[in-house]
Amino acid sequence: MLHEADISALWITLKLASITTVILLLVGTPLAWWLARTHWRGKPLVEAVVALPLVLPPTVLGFYLLIALGPYGPVGSLSIALGGRPLAFTFTGLVIGSVFYSLPFVVQPLQGAFTAISKQLLEAAATLRASPLDTFFSIIIPLARPGFLTAIVLGFAHTVGEFGVVLMIGGNIPGRTQVLSIAIYDHVENLEYVQAHWLAGGLLLLSFLMLVAVYTFNRRFAVVNL
Amino acid sequence: MSVEVKFQLERRNFSLDVQIAFPDSGITALFGPSGGGKTTLLRCIAGLEPSVRGCLQVGKTVWQDEGIFVPPHKRPIGYVFQGAALFPHLSVRGNLEFALKRVSTERISFDEASALTGICHLLERRTTNLSGGERQRVALARALLTSPEFLLMDEPFAALDRESKAHLMPYIEQLHETLSIPILYVSHSIEEVAHLAEQMVLLYDGRVQGSGPTSEMLTSLSLPLARADNAVSIVEATVLEHDKNYHLTCLRFDGGEILLPREDLSVGQTVRVAIHARDVSLVWQPSKQTSILNVISVVVKEVSALNQAQVLVRLIAADTLLLARITQKSAAVLEVVPGRRMYAQVKSVSLIF
Structure with a gap:
């Protein structure tokens, strides 16, 4: 049924998607909040950069990342200077690539959810003695809950499904950087259709279930956000 | 003790430049036309406009000055927003507890606040299916639960129909009597x-045109209030007795007596009545041959032309200020000049509380 290599690909994929999602939440939340509230003229520029992975062929992004993470690239040479090694073809490199690649899938739902929160509610919280941080946890997060759920699921699922970027910067090393989508590709290349079926079918089901969960949950909470 | 305000704020199409002081007790109304800066001034006092320059002192505490800006969540205010601004993810109770949880000195209890505003039966409801009046009352209760030293209200009645308005007003009066919290509230309705x-x-x-006691402001001939079509003066009176034969109530004020076609007031009760300038006429001698019941002895204080045909007359009866709008012709014929003793015939009075 599933080979050892397949199981390790599954494990690497889930680990990559989880770590990426956590990092994206930590980076994406303040970025999305800033985008939702700023009146700065340069905002469209930042929005365009965030949205780039949506329109760019993954191989283009992967190519630039490969150069940046390689021994002569800025990130790679920084890593070497700090006593590490170049990040291309490593799991860390995959995480960095995935963070860029899935950024819009986390930032955009969050930005949408934050924009929908009326400024007056935040002011009301302030006049009720809530500090800005308190307001963030007691008002903003609960009201943006559907946005957070969408962001988490889309960020996670999109990372699980990435192919081009991973292929460019991960190098498809079994047990280290080989993820599910590439394992499926390899199986098909080798005419191992049964294993390809198992993995592809599993991914299809997983993605479907996650989306059903999001839509069900968000419908239940939509009433609250009128 | 007073509130001292000096603010300057520049916006693209609007500038606010105010310097006023008013007592930090009782109910003070911020009045003026829409776009005049009332809400902005209220927001500046609450600390919601960080770009405002100037200083603000409430009682002995400085909330803003050169290099000092107390953030809104550290100002001991209660703020009632125009749209109530209730948190949609919390129930009515949740909204009230949000405030209660964050104050250190609880001067008003949960039960008191909900009883005073009449929302006890709404506590478990969601905020999304409350009527406009109910939302405002919840917002008021929530603001009270912060135990504010100063209550700011932005047009609390604007979104309400006549009936809800009539419902909510007594709560605010009661509030002021029971809690003795100074209230600053924004309005563009002269009746309110x-x-x-x-x-x-x-x-x-964006500029202060005047400030002072309401009865003086309403009748000041140099201010636009007296020149408005619905110009009104107010009389504070107590209920003296009922005339059972004619179903009238007799009110007594420092300048005389007023009869009112009502019977539902209790003797001794203090009430406020409004007398519109257009309902007041002037005579030299009180006449028995008139259908007008209310005739008050007054002295002319001031006369000012309203337009080519009409003049406004400011009158005083003991300490009560009244306003009359009469024609230029009548003023000339009757020699209405400052200092003249006359009689004001009041065609109708309306009770306002």
Whole structure:
């Protein structure tokens, strides 16, 4: 049924998607909040950069990342200077690539959810003695809950499904950087259709279930956000 | 003790430049036309406009000055927003507890606040299916639960129909009597102000045009209030007795007596009545041959032309100020000049509380 290599690909994929999602939440939340509230003229520029992975062929992004993470690239040479090694073809490199690649899938739902929160509610919280941080946890997060759920699921699922970027910067090393989508590709290349079926079918089901969960949950909470 | 305000704020199409002081007791109305800066001034006092320059002192505490800006969540205010601004993810109770949880000195209890505003039966409801009046009352209760030293209200009645308005006003009066919290509230309705406010600050185009006791402001001939079509003066009176034969109530004020076609007031009760300038005429001698019941002895204080045909007359009966709008012709024929003793015939009076 599933080979050892397949199981390790599954494990690497889930680990990559989880770590990426956590990092994206930590980076994406303040970025999305800033985008939702700023009146700065340069905002469209930042929005365009965030949205780039949506329109760019993954191989283009992967190519630039490969150069940046390689021994002569800025990130790679920084890593070497700090006593590490170049990040291309490593799991860390995959995480960095995935963070860029899935950024819009986390930032955009969050930005949408934050924009929908009326400024007056935040002011009301302030006049009720809530500090800005308190307001963030007691008002903003609960009201943006559907946005957070969408962001988490889309960020996670999109990372699980990435192919081009991973292929460019991960190098498809079994047990280290080989993820599910590439394992499926390899199986098909080798005419191992049964294993390809198992993995592809599993991914299809997983993605479907996650989306059903999001839509069900968000419908239940939509009433609250009128 | 007073509130001292000096603010300057520049916006693209609007500038606010005010310097006023008003007592930090009683109900003060911020009055003026829409776009005059009332809400902006209220927001500046609450600390919601960080770009405002100037200083603000409430009682002995400085909230803003050169290099000092107390953030809104550290100012001991209660703020009632125009749209109530209830948190949609919390129930009515949740909204009230949000405030209660964050204050250190609880001067008003949960039960008191909900009883005072009449929302006890709404506590478990969601905020999304409350009526406009109910939302405002919840917002008021929530603001009270912060145990504010100063209550700011932004047009609390604007979104309400007549009936809800009539419902909510008594809560605010009661509030002021039971809690003795100074209230500053924004309004553009002269009836509302005549009803509630003891003091007024008149704001036009971001500038203060005048401030002082409501009865004086309403009848000041140099201010636009007296020149408005619905110009009104107010009389504070107590219920003296009922005339059972004619179903009238007799009110007594420092300048005389007023009869009112009502019977539902209790003797001894203090009430406020409004007398419109257009309902007051002037005579030299009180006449028995008239259908007008209310005739008050007055002295002319001031006369000012309203237009080519009409003049406004400011009158005083003991300490009560009244306003009459009469024709230029009548003023000339009757020699209405400052200092003349005359009689004001009041065609109708309306009770406002």
